[in-house]
Amino acid sequence: MVDLNKQIWSLAETALEEKESSYLLSSYLEEHGFSVQRGLAGMDTAFLAQWGCGSPRILYLAEYDALSQLGQNTVPYESPIAGKNGHACGHNLLGVGAVGAAMALKDYLQNSRISGTVALMGCPAEEIMVGKIKLAEAGYFKDYDIALTWHPDSVNQVSEYRYQxxxxxxxxxxxxxxxxxxxxxxxxxxxxxxxxxxxxxxxxxxxxxxxxxxxxxxxxxxxxxxxxxxxxxxxxxxxxxxxxxxxxxxxxxxxxxxxxxxxxxxxxxxxxxxxxPATFINHALNNILREAFEVVGAPKWDEADFAFAKKIQEHFPLEQTLSQIEAHPRLYQNKTCSLDTEISPLAGRPFAYPASSDVSKVSTIIPTGQIMVACYPIGTAGHSWPITACAGMQIGWKGMLTAAKVLALAGRRICEDPDLLNRIRLGS
Ligand SMILES: [Zn+2]
Structure with missing residues (x-):
């Protein structure tokens, strides 16, 4: 997973240009027994990988687009790579983490002989709000029971964000x-x-x-x-x-x-x-994700990770970190922490979030759950150099592997207990 991530981080291909990144991910799944369809809904860089048969049909959502001009070396200070695009939203981690989850769930189903379908939708161009919108319009999501995904963040939590x-x-x-x-x-x-x-x-x-x-x-x-x-x-x-x-x-x-x-x-x-559209939150699915997150635990940081994160934090105003800490009562208890070490409890209600994501479109078609996993320091601004830096080194990798495990485990729970699917469909 880390090797795959390194390659996609270095490629840093932007929206609809993610040719090599999507090929790397789809080929990896193909080599491991998934059947792969490339080029969907008029997008060369979209793909669908599938393994198994029957219900439940679990779909992981992967993204892999980078941002223009945000190339940065993996150091804890601003060190742009001239003319290079960068993964300043961490979608390199997102894509590989989703692939890891699909791989693990497939292995589990294969070994346990429990029935189920594991699929992964390679969704390009999230940054320009295109990939999942076009895929949805072409009818690609409706055949699955649930969709699971994640996003790199500075706080460990199951997303209750209602994106705009x-x-x-x-x-x-x-x-x-x-x-x-x-x-x-x-x-x-x-x-x-x-x-x-x-x-x-x-x-x-x-x-x-x-x-x-x-x-x-x-x-x-x-x-x-x-x-x-x-x-x-x-x-x-x-x-x-x-x-x-x-x-x-x-x-x-x-x-x-x-x-x-x-x-x-x-x-x-x-x-x-x-x-x-705005996000539709499925509380039943969120409960399953929260339990799985608890079992896996937050990413385990070492001294080098904390030191790297502290150095990054020195480069933005203290107010930026404090305003994020104040938004999370749990972080408020441990104000000096540079990397999140715990997992937020569920509030059981949506939180208005100023950004938008095309994951919302999927959430209006099938029950969709998303977790946020710490991959960069508390207080980091979105789409900025610290994210590119952390997405290419150990801090990001630890977050990515945590996400893969949580999403795989949540998928496993649903395969083991068909009744969960009914609860998810009722949304409570
Ligand atoms: Zn993003």
Whole structure:
């Protein structure tokens, strides 16, 4: 598992480009008896590996996409690798951990002669909210009883996060070009429309759900200052804690885009690139995961791990660590800890989480459980160099192996006791 992880960490392939990473994972499963189907739902880097037959049908979800420009050496200080992408969300660990779980459950079923199907869905492009959305639309999840996955984190817990519903939308404005100095009156600036739309969206922020998030980049803003830009384009992520709130917010942002087009005499085209619902939490499945996590235990850190993590923590403000500690009553008891050594109890209710994940889409189709396993220091910001660093060394590997064991054990419990599946279906 560690060797496989090292290779995928080094490849650091970004969304929909994960050719070698997906091949490494799918080939590994193929070599170990799984039947593999590559290229799903129009995505070359998606795959499905399957072993066994009959019920229960347990599906592990793997991700393996990296982030642009976040390449970093495995040292506890910022040491970027120029021009290199990096696993700053730890999806290298995620993918290999899921493969480990599938392998272990397959071995168990094979040796114990208990019936069941173990499958692993290779889900590309989580970072742009595409992989599981397309796979879901193509009907790939509905044939399984449950889905299990995990994510690297700084805190050991079974996820009760309700990720936000999200729309990924591109706004393309079309104006009229002209010489910006000689005949500006003949031009209509698409860039003006993009700017005015952003101003409108920023005023909108005061009057929306406090948990909602709106963020954007300008993808095209014109070519040269002496040409009135005839084409400009922005890309928005619009998120809210519930599906209806997100839908309403999306429609208000579209109105703002229309207003900006009207103000500037341009035309706007709106394209929804992807959208995802909020997470549906299955408490019965979470209870099974929590019990399995307790049996496996939190990752066991040695002195070198704590020292590495402490050094990393010195590079971000104390407030960042403290605000995370304060969000977790359990961590509050041991404020000086750099790496989590325990497992959070279940609260039995969802927690609103500002980010989104395409795992949510799966959770609305089949019961889906996710655990979070410590793979980097407490207080670490998401998508940052410490995660790339830890995802390529022992701290990340320990988290990954813990995750593989917990997910395998939860799968085993469900195979051993068919009644659990009924409880999961009832959700309680
Ligand atoms: Zn991630």
């Amino acid at each position: 519903a999200m729309y990924s939308v591109q706004f393309s404005f079309y104006g009229k070009p002209s010489h910006a100095a000689v005949s500006p009156e003949a031009g209509r600036s698409a860039l003006d429309a993009v700017e005015l739309m952003n101003v409108g969206a920023n005023y909108l922020r005061e009057h929306i759900d406090p948990g909602a998030r709106i963020h954007y980049v300008i993808q095209h803003g014109g070519e040269k200052p002496n040409i009135v830009p005839a084409f400009a384009q922005s890309w928005y992520y619009i998120r809210a804690p519930r599906n209806e709130i997100a839908a309403d917010l999306f429609s208000r942002v579209c109105d703002i885009a229309q207003g900006a087009a009207l103000m500037t005499g341009t035309k706007v085209e709106t394209e929804v690139l992807s959208s995802c």
